[in-house]
Amino acid sequence: MTHYTISRTRMVSAMTIILVMTGFTLTSALGEERAAGPLRDPLDPPPYRMRALQLSERAGPMTTGTEFNPAISVILDFTYAHITHDLDDPPGFELGGHHHHGHGHGHDHSHGIEEGFNLREVELTFTGTVDPYFDAMAMLAFTHDHVEIEEAYITTRMLPAGLQLKAGKFFSDVGYINKQHPHDWLFVDQPWMREYFFGDEGLNEVGVQMTWLPPTETYLRFGVEVLQGETEGIANYIGDGHHEIVTILPDHGAPERNRWQAEKELREKDGPRLFTGFAKVAPDIGLNHALQLGAFGGYSRVMQLEEAHSSGRLETWDGDGWFAGVDAVYKYDGQGIMGHRNLVLQAEYIYRELDLAYKSRQFETFSSLVTTDANDQKWRQDGLYVQGVYGFLPRWNAGLRVDVLGLQNDGFEGRGTREDFGTSWRYTGQISYAPTEFSRIRAQVSYMDLADDDHNGNDHDHDAWMFVLQYNVSLGAHGAHAF
């Protein structure tokens, strides 16, 4: 995780930037007026009946993708961030999360926010209908140093009985926010729940999904997913391989290079390793309201972690895990223009249990490790968030979010020894201005209050403020958003 430094002057300059940006958008005059004056229908229509008879031949284009090119959209996401205090990950979530030592830094942080300016990502999306049987979409995320396939999948159009199959790489449909792309988030960053129980990228896997909608008056949707199993927070997979360090001895005189190498002894398991399911119900509560309730869960055959120390000591965790949760979203359509009076309330809760065999091993010879410590660990942890966003003026909305990690945050070692890692909280407020549905400027402030895991009593080490400015624009044919 990136470390941050305090700077009051930066805070001030950030404030200046937001004031200038807001003032600019408010005062900028729009466009030039259109030519006024009478219009005339250039057509002298033939009798209706004749025209109707020709319809089958002269049907114009449908508006949902009968042009051969896929719809292309580009999304730019730019932020300026300032954080007042160095913070590590919330206690209890360093290992299961994505930032554990030795590996976190190698990972992509495309959705993370770093101090200063960030071109977080450029998303390039292609969507279209392949043929009468399939729709397809591909989304590439470009960050400053690499390109990643965020999603690439097909969905069926012609399966009977309310079934739909999705295959490829996609965001799992568990919960509500997991399948949203960063530009759909109502805050600059994702809830802790998604970040720490799944990972920076959420639960995003290669696999297949089958959904079923029964033909009921009330909206019901059931789905199962069979996934390769690589998600950091629940299905991290390393497999067997070599643990290797190179030492140079002695530190004076003629140096001798030594290679220490041994098997990690982590299980090899072929995919698919992660299985999930979800159910959603949306009672019909009127034309201006929408409510969706969901429940979800998943089981991972493999959950592996490792931590390699420069001393050559290797810590590994190898086991399995499951998670379950519930989600709820309510939307009120305020019937105003440009989002005025719209309200979105959403909340999700997740619980996970990891059963891991822990081993700490040290090199004994150049090619073998000896176990110095081993036990069976069980982790029981949960997390939730609640958020609400309201359109207080046309084009403007403001929102509040509360994140909680570790209401239960227990690690059990062997038989009986329980360690409680404490509860961490984050409070976030945001205000957004969207000139049109294609552009948005947002300012967000968060206060993080992490659990005191080393019980040193110095609470100031565990809290920090984060301030972020963001703009987000969408170019091109940006398609309809799913609920």
Next chain:
Amino acid sequence: MIKRIVSTSFGQAHSGGARFCVPRTRGSASLQKSAKLEGHASACPGLFKMLVSLLAFAGFTAIGYADLRVVATVPNMGMLAREIGGEAVEVRVMAPPNRDAHFLEARPSMMAALRRADLVVAVGAELEIGWLPAAIQGANNRRVQPGQPGYFEAAQAVELIGVGKPADRALGDVHPSGNPHFYMDPERLVEAGYALAQRLGSLELEKADYFQDNAERLEERVAQRMPEWREKTVGAPGVLLYHEDADYLLIRLDVPLLGYIEPLPGIPPTARHLRTLVSELEGREGIIWTMEYQPADGGRFLSRELDWPAVQLPSQVSMEGDLDEYFEMIDNWVNSLTATE
């Protein structure tokens, strides 16, 4: 002055607590096609068995219905489907009349309706592009996929204005495929009616003549009213619109269109644009038209500055509206022009 001549009712349901409208004619048709539509359970016996109890919970009512299930995007399309489909269809409408169909969001209850639909009747020309594709994608219903007989866009059947405008959003929320609000023109509505009759006839072969007759009846009824509307609007002073929507009616009735309160499509009025309109239109006669769902402040300001009447009226019938209600709606727009003389 802003007057609200017709109040619309929406969100009122006939039966079962559903909020979609249900036609008055339900249950009276003689067609039997239920087996064809929902006989797929054998494709997934295990899953089906498991979830039967949940179905009961959710009010599984799909057994034994007789009509073609039509889901219309906006109330005017629901009205058209009811006029053409008559007793052979059961129509539901997804968008309430007091909402701008450009800016809706796909909701799960739309998907539930689409899941069981035999036919979707949309306006088309990108009016519903922000929500209909997502709703259809989420409905898991192969019958209503675009390209299938169960997907109908009325705008395909009529000549649209503004086709081929540059697809440049610096010009606002433009529709290169044409202005979608054709339903404001009763004659284009008739054309769309014929196309819909053809489509319904292809879905329900035995009833093709019935649908065709209904389309002809629609044409006759519109033809009866047109002369009166034309006569009333002769010499009308001209109309300033909020958005490019009533253009079709004005063109049909040869009423001058004086401009738009929006500086660009989809962009709310700015003070500068309003001032420009005032200086351009000062001294002329005119009237300001604003749709029910559009903000009235710009029109109110111009009404004061130019001393023009301003009216705010619905452009959609109510959720269960029929052709009479549509005529009443056109009457109201037309009468607002004559009232100024």
